[in-house]
Amino acid sequence: MHTFTKIVFTLLSAAAIAGTAACTSASAETESSEMREIRSGEIWPDNNGVHINAHGGGILAYDNKYYWFGEHKSDSTSSALVGVKCYSSTNLADWTDCGTALEVVDEAGHDLERGCVLERPKVVYNPLTKKFVMWFHLELKGKGYSAARYGVATADKPEGPYTYLRSGRVLPGVRPAGMTAEAAARADSLAKADLGDWWTESWYKAVDDGYLNSRDLGTGQMARDQTVFVDPADGKAYHIFSSEDNLTLIIAGLSDDFTSHSGKYVRVAPAGHNEAPAIFRQGDTLWMITSGCTGWAPNKARMFSAKDIYGPWTQHENPCVGPNADLTFGGQSTYILTIPGTDKHIFMADIWRPEHPSDARYIWLPITWSKDGKPEVQWRDSWTLADLKNNI
Numbered sequence: 001m002h003t004f005t006k007i008v009f010t011l012l013s014a015a016a017i018a019g020t021a022a023c024t025s026a027s028a029e030t031e032s033s034e035m036r037e038i039r040s041g042e043i044w045p046d047n048n049g050v051h052i053n054a055h056g057g058g059i060l061a062y063d064n065k066y067y068w069f070g071e072h073k074s075d076s077t078s079s080a081l082v083g084v085k086c087y088s089s090t091n092l093a094d095w096t097d098c099g100t101a102l103e104v105v106d107e108a109g110h111d112l113e114r115g116c117v118l119e120r121p122k123v124v125y126n127p128l129t130k131k132f133v134m135w136f137h138l139e140l141k142g143k144g145y146s147a148a149r150y151g152v153a154t155a156d157k158p159e160g161p162y163t164y165l166r167s168g169r170v171l172p173g174v175r176p177a178g179m180t181a182e183a184a185a186r187a188d189s190l191a192k193a194d195l196g197d198w199w200t201e202s203w204y205k206a207v208d209d210g211y212l213n214s215r216d217l218g219t220g221q222m223a224r225d226q227t228v229f230v231d232p233a234d235g236k237a238y239h240i241f242s243s244e245d246n247l248t249l250i251i252a253g254l255s256d257d258f259t260s261h262s263g264k265y266v267r268v269a270p271a272g273h274n275e276a277p278a279i280f281r282q283g284d285t286l287w288m289i290t291s292g293c294t295g296w297a298p299n300k301a302r303m304f305s306a307k308d309i310y311g312p313w314t315q316h317e318n319p320c321v322g323p324n325a326d327l328t329f330g331g332q333s334t335y336i337l338t339i340p341g342t343d344k345h346i347f348m349a350d351i352w353r354p355e356h357p358s359d360a361r362y363i364w365l366p367i368t369w370s371k372d373g374k375p376e377v378q379w380r381d382s383w384t385l386a387d388l389k390n391n392i
């Protein structure tokens with residue numbers, strides 16, 4: 001286990017003995033409950049027998065428990081009518097409904113006004129402030145996807161309630177790390193030029209050269225599909241999101257309290273059209289899985305690796321293998337969970353149902369390794385946490 005992870009888990013175990021059990025499960029989850037099956041693509045009932053409603057989600061491992069945060073979806077709209085739901089579990093198969101962690105607001109003009117778009121929430125724990133920090137993608141009510149903002153909220157307990165802090169675009173006035181004055185001037189002149197049609201060779205070059213980054217310099221960079229990653233190697237946190245009209249990924253460092261951007265960011269795969277970033281560390285390598293950009297419809301996953309979070313990032317083949325692998329088994333990535341204290345990882349994705357959003361399904365599959373040492377995701381009708389711990 002990495003040194004930082006060891007320290008955090010020792011602190012958290014001490015807190016568990018001293019603290020009270022929050023969001024206690026009604027069901028008795030025991031060691032043997034690690035034999036409970038995880039089945040992708042099916043209805044997944046919670047402790048009340050209701051299909052789990054936590055889409056575009058992520059998992060926080062804290063105090064020997066897992067907390068699943070995700071978008072509450074209603075039956076007929078993908079807009080947020082409730083907020084971010086939280087569930088807890090000890091075995092990743094049986095989940096207790098902990099209620100709404102972050103609620104939408106009945107105040108006209110409020111950033112979180114009921115009917116806004118609130119997507120892909122992720123929660124991390126900050127050991128310095130002892131706060132739980134939630135980041136999410138926010139679109140203002142009635143404005144489609146044009147706001148392209150991040151939102152951030154904090155809580156004293158994992159399950160919340162979360163207090164909304166603010167939303168915005170990312171780092172107005174700040175250029176990407178390492179951009180020379182000459183490159184900045186070129187991006188600025190491209191931003192003022194008429195570039196003609198998209199997808200031409202000269203347009204690709206202009207995106208690569210940062211014309212959209214320059215266009216958005218004053219407002220800050222657009223922030224849509226997103227995740228937050230705490231690197232187990234050193235405890236530093238990063239906000240990773242689709243920017244520049246979803247054409248370019250940005251990886252931005254977070255402040256020590258994880259509630260704002262540090263000021264350093266890099267652009268990854270300009271014009272690559274990546275959404276749905278999910279990331280994990282294995283040894284000295286960071287692996288990131290993303291999707292293409294086809295709305296709610298599934299597409300082929302992409303994979304990147306780097307030795308340093310700020311790059312360079314190298315693109316690899318689709319990590320999914322087997323039948324329907326070219327459509328990510330009908331899903332779109334949302335998160336990769338590393339089981340604490342192990343090098344076992346779970347790929348998580350959503351099968352969207354835009355006509356009946358609350359019926360959207362989940363894909364959770366173990367990450368295995370190809371002969372040439374790359375992550376692979378293979379469909380399994382069912383598997384258990386015990387299987388994963390025993391190498392499947």
Ligand code: DGJ
Nearest residue numbers: 056119225275276295296
């Ligand atoms: C794809 C994104 O990954 C989803 O989170 C959502 O924003 C849909 N697009 C909306 O079409």
